[in-house]
Amino acid sequence: MKKTTLLFAALAVLFLWLPERVDAQGWTARLIMLQDRFIPGEPLIAMLELENTSTTALPNPGTGDFFLDGAQQPCRPRDLPMIQVPSYPPGQGALTTPQQTGPLDAPGTIHRQEINFSYWCNMEIGAASLIGRHRLCFRPSAPSLVSPSDVCRSFEIVAPQGVDKTVWKALPPRLRDMLHDASLVKVNLLANFPTSTYAGYALAHSAPTLTTMESLACLNDVNAALRRYGNRGGGEANTQGHILEAQNEMRAYAKAAGAFLGAHPDFVYAPQIRRMYAMCLGLTGHMPGAMAEIQTLSTESGKEAAEAQAFLAEKAAAEPKS
Amino acid sequence: MQKSRMFFVVVFLSFAAGPLTAHAQSPQSIGIGVRPDGSLDLLSSASARQKRGGWARPILEPPSKARCSVPPGPAAAASRTEAADPTTLTVLKAWVSGAWQLILNWTGSSGPFTVSYSPTPSFQNGVQTLQQGTSSTTMTQNADTSKTLECFEVTDASVISEPVQGIGYDPAPAPTVPTFASAFYWWGQNVTLSASYLDPIPQSNVTFFYDLPIRAHLATPIGNGYASDATFTIPDDSRSAYMFVQAHGRTSPPSPAPVQYLQLSPPNIGPYTNIRGVSYARATGKVWVAADGVVQEADIFLRTPATGTTFTDLYAPYISRVTNSGQLMIIDGTDGVMEIFQVDVSTGERTHYAYTHDSSFTGNIWPSGIAADPDGSACYVADYNGSHVVKIPAGAGSGSTIVDAWGNRTFSFPDPCGMDVTLGHQVVLGTTTWQTWLITGQYSSYFQYDTTSTPNSLEIDRDVATASWTPWVYSDSPFCEAFNQHTFTTPAGGTATPKYHGAGVWADNTNGVLVLTPDWTYGVYHHYPQNVIINNAGQDQAYPSPWQQQDKVIRLDMTGWPGGPLQLRLIDPSDASGYAPEGGFPSQYNSPVPPYEANDDYGPADSNTNTDYGLTFNADGSGATTTPLIGYPDSNFNLTAYLKVPARYSGDNYQVEVTKCALGNPPTPLPQRIPALSSVYTSWKRVYVERHRMFRRGGLLFSNAAMNDTSVTIYRNPDDTRWDNLNPNDKIAIFDTATPYEGPHDEAYVGTITQVGSSVPHQMLVTLVTTPGGSTPYPLNYAYTASPPDPTTHWPTFAAPTPPAGTCAGMGVIYSTVQDPSGSGKTITDTDSNQINGTGSAFYDADMRDIEQPFDDAYVEFMGLRSGMGALPYLAPSFFGGFQMASGGTCSQPVIEPIPGYDFIPRHKFAWIWFANKGLSNYIWLGGAGQTAQLDSCPACGDPQKPFPQYFGLTTADQLESFVHVGGIGQVCPTAAQEVNACQETTNHELGHDYRVNPTNAARHDNRCAWQTVGHLLCTDSDPTCDQSMNGCLMNPSRDLWTSHHRLDRFNLLCGDSGCPNGQPGCCNAGDSGCTEPGNGAIRVLSDPIQGASP
Incomplete structure (x- = not known):
């Protein structure tokens, strides 16, 4: 190969590499789409990672702005709050010289921020009309500290199909609220359409209370966990009432979660749902099923998987050796 | 002329075929009618008497029984307690000088006092502040007998008043009756x-x-x-x-x-002695005056009036009305008159008209009045020597054309004698016996009406009279109807065409001068500046004017001749706002000429989408049009129409112009005869505010609580730090939306606070006991539904497992001896409803007490009704995050921006849960709150001696919700007065955001000065930036929060965001593609009224 050819090849590699290059002197920004294909009304989630890829401790680089489809103006939610800025009364505001340094972040530090840009970029409004390909970009507020200065990712919005299409038509237009509140209740999503994509978000963000105050370890002593939750004084009847209320809630959740995970085992929030599904099963008397889900969970990644692995390891350690 | 002598009557006379048909109408004097709204009408007294009779109400209470002093609060407010009010008020009712008077006396404090009034015990309707800052301890005012109940309250500075509790503020007192120095x-x-x-x-x-x-x-x-x-x-x-x-x-x-x-009174005219006649020359627009020794022309419709033709060779002259051809007759002398002169009013030339003797009439005339036939063919002299009317034709003096005893009757003439001649050549005259007569020929005269005064002057309205239809007016003072025919100097220095504004010119014989008055003949009732509410948001709060019964529509009552057509035209006077340029906005509407041009509407005024306004005869406002209407007063001289103001602006003002019309089918408006304009009607918007106070201490229930539970679980922060700020032995209230604090709920003492659960974050278990330090468990009497947690973020979601709006059980400390360790060092000692952020208060209160200062300028009336207001559970500072220091911001001059991607939805949902009136138009949610999270990205800002930066208020306009972080403000305020000012300023500021002011500028703020510091500029001018913090506009982040000076700028109020392109929220025109919330970013314009939004 001629030298010139090698040179051009090297330059090509360099150009290809540059946008994603690691700047040894600063922070590296990564924009990760949790999915690259969405349906209308689905929360469009991206993960922003800022990693100190240098060899020294660095100040926090702050964040930056998001831009959709080449817009000049950064994304702002429609209902962005406006605030009264702070200040001090005359003669009282003699603060120390402003310092923007603060504590330094060690090399390897990663700041992660999950961003619902369907909310932040107002994409939920008339989302059906947004079907097609889109491009989301992040620009750091301190480009001298962060590279690249413009990191972009593309994604696609496709028309809902099947049960998702049915739910989509039934949902009220203000889809921003769909994950938690009355909008979902109106279509009774978890009971009627547990296999829809939308149900996954409801399951991920609205779990039975007891599953959020306990860890998987509570399954080692289900009765204790239930009583810990249910015993608020007032006598045994009150305790049993709380337990019954919680178990009813968990049974309903488990029914929907089981159906959903069966249809969407790879859903982006499947580990969280599976963890709560397992707890609901275990705390309502279905320990074999719970253990099966924990086994499945342990094969995945993330903190839920780690918790499952730890639980299983502890359980194995506690079992008598044969 | 004294106003007590301004007698006149509106009478009309119609001729049918054959004998005269007189419509009996008692002569009347001008009276002042006091309307139930306290407004003042200028009416004829008969009408006033009639209406007064209608207004009279039975006296409801005996004099000895004071009806209402300090009323109780709403009965449903079970938890409502009040701090001791040192002021004791007694109200006595007494019959004094023919009226019921209420005598208020108060004791117990040295003041200063605020005296409040309302016809409702809740002090939410018709609230007035009668006195403010007074040191007096007594007050008397007339009872309003139209009210079934009148409530008064006197407070000093130690407590807040019932109006503050009722509507959020003490309304600024109305100015007292003004006085002035000169006559x-x-x-x-x-x-x-x-x-x-x-x-x-x-x-x-x-x-x-x-x-x-x-x-x-x-x-x-x-x-x-x-x-x-x-x-x-x-x-x-x-x-x-x-x-x-x-x-x-x-x-x-x-x-x-x-x-x-x-x-x-026009200067340079007079003084005169014994003014006997005042006549208006239509050809010249000038007035002629007859008095002792003089007949003089006066050009009074000038800033510097001037006299014209003057005849001083006279002794005691009388003058007629001016004939159709512009001749004014003069007769002079007291004991025998030889000659009648005529004056050409256009040239001032005086010539012979007729002699007063001929071959058949040789008597001595002692004149007391003269009238001229409109066609100039004859004149008629009141001769009190013979007590006859003498008809003297033009050119009389030879032959036998003079006719004595015209009408074949002896009269008793006043001096001067009011008399005039109809287009049908008939004479109308008054007598000293307070009668009017009509002489139709040499041998026929007809009694017309009794008068209520001596009819010394009488004038036929020749503009509208016909040969068979004659309206006239009389008075005891010489007078005439006149119209200003001069051009005006415009504010810009140019001139505009005359407006032919009608007037009455009256002789004041006490002072020997002329007085220029309105043209009383065509009075428009309710002549009192009035506010018209354009959006009452479906509430039952009374309209400020009794003539308004529905949004935007107000009744107009006018007077004119029965059956005589009037043209009613809507006009738009200049904007009287303090910040509006003189004469309005000529860049938009060419050359404005006060008071006629529609020149105060900046922006898309009168666009095709805003045509539902104008005048109509339909009481519901339907069919309102800006096309002039023709109306006919009824037999009682009354004409009723309705003004419907457009919804597009507050502060829009309108008047109705009344133009005479000639009879005909259709009637012909007479554009140079505009005798009357209505009062000024100004549109106001109402905005209702649901206020909530947040507990300074407490917690949020993590899981549902059931009856008989003796402990509850509460949230911790996601990082496992404490959310609550409870202490053992605190007395707490537990409540949720279904069992709110304002109603029956549980109150117990905190026993122990321990962690519960195996996951991180842990929750806290709070045991409840019946006494501080006791061990007896307290069983709950009610069940409470907690907000479910988000399993991912561990925040409360304030979501709705059950519809419709989510749940949020929580608690608040109502008594604690533990000092607040986070700043104030205060203990919790009271939950009084008549305190705002007082020492020991259990609550953080947003403070609306100053809401009128900025928003009166915008013609917006805020009403903070009690409906829905209540207490919120304590929310931790960590919940109020989401903002960071932006690039360029410093701790002393922060520039703050939202953290990209931050989820503010739980905050909205919290507000939704408590927003009882959510979904109603023009209803804003306003919550007090404590401290906020430290601003991210500013970890080093904190001076060890100073608290970390926080933000002080937050508004989400889309959700109509505002938080005022009283706790954050209190952290940096060294004095109580500064804290109060800052809380009020922040409250005003946050509510300003609900109007989407400055949608594209300075992160929805601005850098401009308050309007009064820059004078009157046009909206197209560039407004100076305001680096003087004291002069900063309310929406200017650099302004001084700590003073009591809180005003907006002109852009916020009226002009809107100058950089406002279509397509921005709150920044587009109705009908534009994608424009869901029309407006241009100003409070007075299209972005209001605020539409309700359902969650």
């Missing part, structure tokens, strides 16, 4: 009106020279937020008027002091 004024002169409670900003004081509004240019502040006087330059073309003055949206009342009549 007479004229155009261009200054008049200083003295009254209490005027605005210290001169231009914010408005008075009315009858139908001309004018702003003051000087005011004398007295240091209590008010001024004691304001000086106005009397505008050209104004008329004498009963003086009212407006400030902060309120108008001085007609009582208890009598409203003073400011008389306009």
